[in-house]
Amino acid sequence: MARVDLVMADLSDKYDDVWTSVAPAFKRVYEREDSRMRTMLASFHERLNTLFAFMNEKNRVNKHYNAEDSRQLLDLIIEMDEARETLKSVGLDFTLVPTYQAVLDQCQEFLVRSGGSTIPDDFPIITVERYEPVFITTDSAMASRASTGKRFDLQLVGEGSYAVVHKFFDDEAGLWFARKKAKSGLTAKDLERFRNEYKVLKSLNFPYIVQAYRYDKAAECYTMEYCHSILDAFITKHNASLGFSTRKRIALQLLYALNHLHSKQILHRDISKRNILLKEYEHPAVMVKLSDFGLYKDPRSELTHTGSSMKGTIIDPTLGRFKDFDTLAEIYAIGHVLSFIFTGRKSINAAPEKIQAIISRCTHTDTRTKRYPSIGAVITDIDKLTPADWKPTKHRR
Incomplete structure (x- = not known):
């Protein structure tokens, strides 16, 4: 069995039983995510929201976050870090949206495991996200398998001055991708600009910037995540x-x-x-x-x-x-x-x-x-x- 299969099998053993206990609202938020990580991310999100909501309550009342909840949040941070490191070893990854990551960074400065944690006076009320995912997945191994679209049925999405965009469905990944292809007849300068666009997108790893995966120099096109x-x-x-x-x-x-x-x-x-x-x-x-x-x-x-x-x-x-x-x-x-x-x-x-x-x-x-x-x-x-x-x-x- 390949390493990635072993890793995903271990994750399934750990989180699949949790699926029935996850609230439907969180299941819906992650239903379009990779099925191999869907349960884990929904569980992480639900537990974070529960702990954040209680922290908001204590922030308003007495600035004292209970010891048990402090330990739970610290343990959850460790659990998420361990899961991410394990997934990265097989070309998978997930990131936390900036608003939630900023909260966790601040929490780690004052959380303690015994006696409860004192919430700083300047700690803000957390905006708890219930309707959108706070975890964004990246599957670099899958992305490398998604070719430039030659094997797939391309469907036109749009056209601009320099490029044409198609979408295609990868049965193996179970996901839609977009392919952006430079138009023929571009000047050398415009073609270089098109290639540079790919390079900058590839270098950026941020939830709210479209992700580019692979460039095919022979076809002068690249694959990227598909947006609706x-x-x-x-x-x-x-x-x-x-x-x-x-x-x-x-x-x-x-x-x-x-x-x-x-x-x-x-x-x-x-x-x-x-x-x-x-x-x-x-x-x-x-x-x-x-x-x-x-x-x-x-x-x-x-x-x-x-x-x-x-x-x-x-x-x-x-x-x-x-x-x-x-x-x-x-x-x-x-x-x-x-x-x-x-x-x-x-x-x-x-x-x-x-x-x-x-x-x-x-x-x-x-x-x-x-x-x-x-x-x-x-x-x-x-x-x-x-x-x-x-x-x-x-x-x-």
Whole structure:
């Protein structure tokens, strides 16, 4: 028996009996995940939520987290770390979304095994996620098996200026993949940009950025994870029924992705509602996947220069030359997308007051320095929004 089969058999022995005790809500969240890890991840998520909810209660009451619960959370952290290390040995992996990982990092600073744990005064109330997965799986062994699509029935998904995207189903993996292929006749410079897009996606390992798997140089195409829809179509389709909490989660996931990019000194330079993909789970749960890095800028690389002529979808009117594109220009585009997420309208002046204040600060044109200085600053204000700040209007389109 191959090593991967032995590892997965051990996981089955350990977690399969747990499946019947996992609440249906968590089973639904992970029903599209790899069947080999579905039970384990659903169990981890449910236990984390239970422990986090009790921590919120104790944070509000007396700042004392009980000893038994402290031990349970510490043991769960160890259990998750051990599971991840075991899976990585056979080319499998999972990551925890940034919001939950940040909580665990903070918890490990004050949790103790005996006598209970004192919750710090500045420890925030945890946002407990019940409707979307907090674990994201990566199967590198499976990804390497998913070829460029030559063996599979390709179905057209979309087409852009430089590439065509198809989807295909891999029976062995039991999953859909996307294949992005450079169009014939591209200039050498554009083809190099296409290859660089793959390289940057391959180098990024983040839940809210689309994952690239394998490049086929002979066919000039690469495989990546398949996403069900784009932001533009999803919001348009569901705008009448989409609630505040889902819109806020979409906005924050997009901002987390951009914050991660900017922390690596990378600018996307083409943020738009058509370059943001969504993986759909049971409605209305979705996960943002930022895509289309053809115009990205890495100041550490000479290969990402795109000249002075203006490019991209949402153009900052205060930007004189495209090569001068900076964080403030990215934030301008973000303002337009945030407006669409919260209103479903093309106008950037249609949001309720507090949301409109955020959008207006992102898109300020009289004085660029009045814009948010960083993505992190935008996240802070979006995170503060409550349902009372968003009042859906009649006949919204």
